[in-house]
Amino acid sequence: QKEVEQDPGPLSVPEGAIVSLNCTYSNSAFQYFMWYRQYSRKGPELLMYTYSSGNKEDGRFTAQVDKSSKYISLFIRDSQPSDSATYLCAIYSGYSTLTFGKGTMLLVSP
């Protein structure tokens, strides 16, 4: 079983839709949870960072962590074509390097 599982997509939605992106993980020692966004032919950039269960909001983005289910989500409200990118979850135990999911490609059509 991979440590971090993420559906590769692509996920296609119309502009204005609410998007839900998800990851599951297997190691209960993971404590820190991140979402990175990667535009085509660019490096990943940090989007959201949380270390606790529950929700964290930043503008149109909400990161949700459920440690009991080992499940993390990223919600995007009022999605825009500029949100079209690959979204990678990343998880950290506190003792080593980040573990990345393989990424979900999101396509938002006008």
Place this chain on the structure above:
Amino acid sequence: NAGVTQTPKFQVLKTGQSMTLQCAQDMNHNSMYWYRQDPGMGLRLIYYSASEGTTDKGEVPNGYNVSRLNKREFSLRLESAAPSQTSVYFCASSAEVGTGGYTFGSGTRLTVV
């Protein structure tokens, strides 16, 4: 503020040739990383340097060597390139090893023919 700078951006090598990918960061970060990204495989860690003077293997170190030249610079060397090393290579840095705020460079697209 440039962040993480990688050179070159593109490179074509013949099988057996060698080359060094350069990476420099200007954020005074202690930790630096080299990843490769392939379709369907995600980001895979090649080597990392927790701090100046130390380097450690990641998930896919075979065929690569690294040098942490100083706190700013971390280079990746391919001694004898193989077609399997065709990939996009990303350098990243963070304040400390594993802390979440990785800053990535824009990548080097390497093709080995």
